[in-house]
Amino acid sequence: MSDVLTNSVWRRSGDIAAVEQDDRIVALDLSSPAAPPVVLEGTAAMIWHLLAEEDSEVRLVGLVARAFRVHPLHVRADVHAFLLHLNDLGLVTRSGELP
Amino acid sequence: MATRGSNGATGQHLCSGEAIPLLHSLVTRVAEDAGIRVLFIKGPILAMQGLRPERQSVDVDVLVDPSRFEEMQQRLREIGWRIEVPGTGAHVMTFHSKAYRHDNWPCEIDVHDRFPGFFADPQDVFEVLWARRTTAAIAGREVPCPDILGNTAVAALHALRDPSYERSRRDLAFMTEALGEALDQGQLRELAELAVATGAADTLRPFLDAIGAPKLGEGTTPAKDLEAWQIRTSSSGVKTVAYLYQLRHARKRQWPPMLWHALVLTEAEVRKAQPDAAPGAWGLFEARVRRLRRGLEDLPRAARIVWRRQPADEPTSEGVARQRATTSGANQKAVRA
Numbered sequence: 023m024s025d026v027l028t029n030s031v032w033r034r035s036g037d038i039a040a041v042e043q044d045d046r047i048v049a050l051d052l053s054s055p056a057a058p059p060v061v062l063e064g065t066a067a068m069i070w071h072l073l074a075e076e077d078s079e080v081r082l083v084g085l086v087a088r089a090f091r092v093h094p095l096h097v098r099a100d101v102h103a104f105l106l107h108l109n110d111l112g113l114v115t116r117s118g119e120l121p
Numbered sequence: 122m123a124t125r126g127s128n129g130a131t132g133q134h135l136c137s138g139e140a141i142p143l144l145h146s147l148v149t150r151v152a153e154d155a156g157i158r159v160l161f162i163k164g165p166i167l168a169m170q171g172l173r174p175e176r177q178s179v180d181v182d183v184l185v186d187p188s189r190f191e192e193m194q195q196r197l198r199e200i201g202w203r204i205e206v207p208g209t210g211a212h213v214m215t216f217h218s219k220a221y222r223h224d225n226w227p228c229e230i231d232v233h234d235r236f237p238g239f240f241a242d243p244q245d246v247f248e249v250l251w252a253r254r255t256t257a258a259i260a261g262r263e264v265p266c267p268d269i270l271g272n273t274a275v276a277a278l279h280a281l282r283d284p285s286y287e288r289s290r291r292d293l294a295f296m297t298e299a300l301g302e303a304l305d306q307g308q309l310r311e312l313a314e315l316a317v318a319t320g321a322a323d324t325l326r327p328f329l330d331a332i333g334a335p336k337l338g339e340g341t342t343p344a345k346d347l348e349a350w351q352i353r354t355s356s357s358g359v360k361t362v363a364y365l366y367q368l369r370h371a372r373k374r375q376w377p378p379m380l381w382h383a384l385v386l387t388e389a390e391v392r393k394a395q396p397d398a399a400p401g402a403w404g405l406f407e408a409r410v411r412r413l414r415r416g417l418e419d420l421p422r423a424a425r426i427v428w429r430r431q432p433a434d435e436p437t438s439e440g441v442a443r444q445r446a447t448t449s450g451a452n453q454k455a456v457r458a
Contacts, residue, residue, distance in 0.1 A: 039146030039260035041139050048139040050260075052150040056200035058225035059135060059143055 031117050032105055033076035038113055040070075051112035060111055065090075069104060073114060079105060137177055140228050141165060142260035144181045148230060149264045151200065157193050158186040160250055161266045162236065162275045166257045170269045171299055172276050173292050180229040182218070184250065187243040190234040197221055202230065206389040209382065211363035213353040214346075237353070238278030240346045241320030249318045250275075270312045273300060274321060277328040283357040297331045309334040317341065324350050352426055361416045361423035369427055383416075385409060 040049040047062040047070050062070050065086065072085055083101045087094040108114040135143075145161055152159040163182045167173040185193045202221040218233040235243035250271045256263040267275060277296060280289040304312070313334040316325045322338030324347075329336075342350075349366070356362035364383040368376055385391075391408050392398055398408035 039143050039262050041142045041260050043136075043138060048135060048143060050143045050147060052146060052262075055147055055151050055154075059139075061135070 030079045030105075031076055032073060032079060032082065032109075032114050033117055034070075034073050035113055035115050042067075049113050054112055057112070060113060065100075066104060069101065076117060135227050137179060137228050140226050141178050141181055144226065144228070144230060145259045145264045146262040148181065148183050148197075149262065151196050152183075152185075152193065155189075155192060155196050157189040157196070158247075158251055159193070159265060160184045160247075160254060160271075161257070161264055162233070162272065163279060165259065166264075166266045167272060167276050169257050170272055171303070172269065172272055172296055174295060178228075180220070180231050182231045182233060184233045184236060184247065186247055186251075187234040190232075194219065194221075194232060197230065197232070201225070206393045207387075209387055209390060210360070211367040211379075211383065213356070213363050213366045214349045236275055236278065237282055238324040238350065239274075239319040239321050240324070240342050240350075241318065246319045249315060253315075270308065270315055273312060274315055274319065274325060277325055278321060281324065281328060282354055284354055285357050293328060293331070297328070301332045304332065310337075313337040320346075323347055356423065356426045359419050359423050359426065361419040362426050364416075365420075365423050365427040384413060386412070 035051065035053075037053045038049050038051055040047055042048075045063070045067055047067050048059050049062065049070070050059045051057050068089060069082060069086065072082055079102065082105070083094045083098045086097050086101050090097065105114060105116075109116060141164065145164075148159065148161075161182065162184050164178040164180075168175045202223045204219055205222045208216065214237050215235065217235045217237050218231040220229045220231050222229050235246065239246040241249075250267045253268045253271050254265050255268045257266050258264075266272065273296065276292065280292040280296075283289050284293075309332065312332075313322070313329055314337060316322045316329060316334075317338035320342060323340065323342040326336075326339065352362060352366055364379070368379060371379060386409075388405055391405065391412060395408045395411065398404045
């Protein structure tokens with residue numbers, strides 16, 4: 023949990039292809055052509071949209087919390103875990119921290 | 122939140138509308154990494170280029186630099202793509218593509234080293250199309266494809282191959298209307314020259330005439346090629362034709378193994394064509410009998426198609442003229458229907 027409140031900045035990887043249909047996104051990490059595509063729906067799709075521009079994790083947590091009208095403390099762990107998961111899948115990169 | 126793949130733990134599946142664009146990007150990347158030139162033909166790019174109405178494609182068609190064809194297939198195999206059922210049946214014309222499948226994807230990639238109807242050397246055809254390549258934005262990536270005139274030739278040949286199909290008629294009518302208004306005289310001439318350079322001056326003729334392109338290169342297709350095209354375009358759906366055509370051009374001593382293979386085919390091919398066939402040897406036997414019965418029903422029609430034409434092993438101007446007239450006549454009806 024020590025990473026949860028970091029100021030990490032996340033962005034979509036540059037080496038992906040993605041299609042979007044009806045609030046559902048399917049993304050493919052082109053740097054791993056054998057890897058299967060990844061389906062993002064619901065909150066996952068929302069965070070993906072938010073990552074159209076690089077953003078800090080703190081701000082992403084705030085935006086998700088606002089969308090669901092809950093306190094950021096309630097979603098920060100899930101958002102953090104999801105970002106790490108996308109990172110493992112090669113779909114996003116952590117590009118450092120905001121000053 | 123995220124699910125890996127079409128066969129992921131939560132059972133989510135990709136639809137073709139999602140898979141087709143992604144596969145264009147995937148194949149582009151695989152080809153780029155290997156330094157292999159590819160061009161995407163048919164598919165969603167045709168609609169983007171205004172050459173057909175929007176509709177869902179069922180597979181991805183990619184034309185590969187023929188000199189790197191085997192290597193491209195190897196690259197696909199290395200990432201899990203495979204030919205599920207190798208085709209061993211007869212074809213009137215040299216078969217033009219290999220269909221690859223993958224467990225993670227709901228549709229096939231058809232890997233072409235040639236496209237039927239272009240009778241110039243496949244490498245020459247590729248170079249002509251490559252020289253006029255462009256790119257299309259699909260799934261957020263730029264993928265290589267023939268330009269509008271190049272894809273027009275491909276799409277028109279695809280429709281002219283099965284002129285009796287309703288979809289072919291619609292596609293030809295759509296292209297004729299769209300391009301008849303859009304192309305100026307210079308572009309019409311360019312298209313006619315492209316047809317000559319790719320050995321499609323005769324096969325594309327009905328379409329070229331319909332859009333008012335100048336008559337260039339008529340009668341330049343070797344008679345045997347034109348005969349094969351003529352037989353293929355007049356036998357859509359009649360599979361027996363290919364076997365008869367193969368027998369007609371084979372030595373008599375080659376007939377027994379050919380006939381035997383025509384009768385039994387491979388188990389995988391028979392089961393692919395008849396997925397409801399019962400398992401086991403008896404199920405296979407029944408499926409083969411059904412296939413044979415259908416083949417025999419088609420036989421009289423197939424024989425008329427194959428044997429009503431004179432042998433055309435050598436190109437003769439008289440033969441070319443006669444076949445061109447027949448082909449043009451048959452296909453013209455399709456274009457104007």
